[in-house]
Amino acid sequence: MTAGWETVVGLEVHVELATDTKLFSAAPSRFGDEPNTNVTPVCLGLPGSLPVLNRRAVELAMAVGLALNCEIRPSVFHRKNYFYPDMPKDYQVSQYDQPICSDGWLDVPGGSRVGIERAHLEEDAGKTTHLGGADGRIHGAVGALVDYNRAGTPLLEIVSRPDIGSAAEASAYVEELRAILLTLGASDARLEEGSMRVDANISVRPAGSDELRTRCEVKNLNSLRSLRNAIDYEAQRHIELYAAGDAPVQETRHWSEDGRTHSLRSKEEADDYRYFPEPDLVPLAPDDEWVDEVRAAMPELPASQRARLHECGTEPEDAQIIVGRGLAPVVLGAVEAGADAKRTVTHAVQNLALDGAELLGIDHLASLVQMETSGQLTATQAKAVLGIMCERAAAGTADPAAIAAELGFEAMAADELEALVDQAIADNPEAWEKFCAGEAKVAGVFVGAVMKATRGQADGQAVTQLLVQRRDA
Amino acid sequence: MTSAHVIASEVRAGTRRATDVLEDFLGRVATHDGDVHAFNTVTAEQARAAAAAIDAAAEGGRDPGPLAGVPVAFKDNLCTRGVATTCSSRMLEGWQPPYDATVVQAMTAAGAVMIGKTNLDEFAMGSSTEHSAFGPTRNPYDLARVPGGSSGGSAAAVAAGFAPLALGSDTGGSIRQPASLCGIVGIKPTYGRVSRYGLVAFASSFDQIGPFATDVADAALALDVISGHDPADSTSIPAAVPDFEAALARGVEGLRVGVVSELTGSGRNGAATGGPAPGDAAGEVLDGIDADVTERVLEAADALADAGATVGRVSVPAVTYGLTAYYLIAPAEASSNLARYDGTRYGLRVEGADVEEMNRLTRRAGFGDEVKARIMLGTFALSAGYYDAYYGKAQRVRMLTRRDFDAAYADFDVLLSPTSPCVAFRFGERADPMTMYRCDTCTIPSNLSGDPAMSVPFGTGAEGLPVGVQVMAPALGEETMLTVAAALERAAPPLPKPPLAAVTGSTGAGR
């Protein structure tokens, strides 16, 4: 950042809500299927079709709103009118001046409190594929194909206040928001796959002032890196314009992978959406009872999960990883059930970047850690068992004892191990002398020999303990 | 002509075959629809198959339902799976929906047999059926005159004896006004009483489907079948459906009937003065309501008084502004509802160099003059800088109307007025838009409030043409409305059948 200036960022984040069906139609809201197969008359905007609101989408929106400390308010859907081929009705149904969630905040870890202006429900558009035209861009295209499978997918648009002061803080905000969404099960929130889309409103101002200058909205930010780079680029661009006695114009800009933003040709009617209340839907007025029900069903939020992980000795970076993977409930649960905190956290950070990990049962993880600390499994074996546990977690058949038995990870009898250790000492007399003389490093020779003899199934820690016993005897 | 009641009971009893009934009506359609042009599509083959299935059911001892074997005509803005649903527009010419409207399902499930799809003003925008892309429908009483609109095809079909029942849609009077002009009964139920799922939208917060029939009992029978909550329509009211037919025999003794001052002059004799006149009855009568029509309304009020009702006059001041509010809100909703006709997914496409040009050329070629005018009017009423002055203000007038009706219904059980300010007019006679829009002066207020209203024939006016009286009731008050309508029907002077129906030979069994 150039001295004398500060960056001002507000983020608009669209997330696809994790419902089974669309916002206003009972078509599956699934991706990857054949084009135009997950559509009903509503998704295609067929004449005579009518929308009916998905209760689950509303509940997810309310849960996100509550997690963002918003007020849950009565709300009305409006129509936003504009023509585009992937908008089946040529209007988008969205909450306009009465969003369901408003006036909240999000505390960014290591940053500041960012105000949440609103979070509102709206429907997604279909997908247009442009044919011909160099590198898939529109210019020079010979036509386009439209798939309405995505049309009508529920989106929650979360709009922050311009309280974000840097690219790093913006990135942290999105990460924290993502952790909340995952924790709530409200969205899978994948930036790269578009189930979470971030637009950044960027401006600059003289450091220390609280004015709001002309902002530009930057789109096409498909990763946190793009978000950070785009903010830095755009802020610098504004500073240079001001320095040259010029000023930015309010517009929408596109982030491209060449590391620049560039202006989008504005559509003529872009500023006249002719919003009016959607007459095919009735007002939404969640009563206190319903809001309380949704609140009561909410899981523990990331900030609180992190605090509890810190309490049991977890480093902040590790806590962040565990929360980010959605593993906090099972990790904290296992620790509460008596599992060694350090071992549990180590597994979660090192060995559980796996699909299905978040589905592990608390009891299963706890007993795995106990098997390991009691010497029934070596660290290597525990890792192997964990991998299979994750594969089977969804089916609920991830019992570590059964899996260890399947893998032949029988706990070695104590006298068997002692015999192997004695054999290793006998085979390596020089090393044994060094060990007895205090060279702890050479313990590796004996551990290696025992491992070799047991094809890796022995517990290295137990071997070391026996060596110390023999030396001190 | 045979009523739906008679047909259904005979087919259910096995004394008459649905197939024979159908052929009678198809024969009349073949003979006369060339003159009337009530139908865009006659679905003879499908109807024959459906009628045969009804007969098979009846012979097999299964009850085909309360409308067993009754031919029914559907307005061509109701979606029928695999059968062209055009809205009388070039835009949707030949479009075959992949689904049936809820009312179409309900009628079919009750044993009714679809005989065809009826003509309308394009996208239901009009009051004469002159604005159909496929040519106008003619009034069976006088082929030189309009049947009214926009459900003119459905009204003419029932009046001409092409079907005992038809369904239409009423956004600003499009069932009641053509019923009035064609001398039959037409009901606009409470908004939300009948599902709109599968009705091609014109103005969503006004549109409501309802029946046409030659008498009140048949209309009530059809209303019974199509009413009820539909989870596919968010604006559908989750209320129990009363037995509408049971309401017909109840007398009007003790009912309080208010004649709406603004819509009904005092007449030559100062009639309808019996009973109290609560509230402010001093509303000024609106211009343009013909004297002969007013006379019939006053006679109808007298007839109700004779039958034991308490009759008074009542002012509903907001009706003065109804027309204006309606002609801002309805086009606004229409401008959005009709945006989807862009050449992408169904219907007409005129090719262009890019999507935007394709949209513009398609919509130029696909929409008629009146539809374009209303889309642009509605677009304007919603556009930046004009919303508050037009659309916003009209929504407040809508609330005013709601309140004025509430006040009137505090003192009266039903309200009475003309349905149409005039009898059937000649083609081209009301070419100026405002002149045409004034056809809806009396019907629009109930669309603004969402309350039920219906038209019942009550004598004739100029040139012996039918006059309809409008009975209005508060939301979900269809039973009382029907009680009063049945009483009016009993008291009404006999209405001559249309010349068409009179010359139609009666060859089928049961007539």
Add this chain to the structure above:
Amino acid sequence: MSTDQVAHVARLARIELTSDEIEHYTGHLGRVLEHARQLEDLDLDDVPPLAHPYPLRNVFRDDVESSPVDRDEVLSQAPAASGGQFEVPPVLGAEA
């Protein structure tokens, strides 16, 4: 209402009009809006707007799938289709 306004509204509504037609609709719309001036004198600041005739609230469906519509049946009604998708001319004025 001016011809410029009519031309603007026609652009918003994506309806191609000739200059003669713009004249025609300027007259047509003008007559209706002239009538709408009757609302100007009406003081309705204390009257809230009414959007729905019947006061329903909170109408939902459960998050349960129903069978989708048949793609071939729908695409057979489309002006142009290719590979299971709706085909349109090139889209200008926006980004891919």
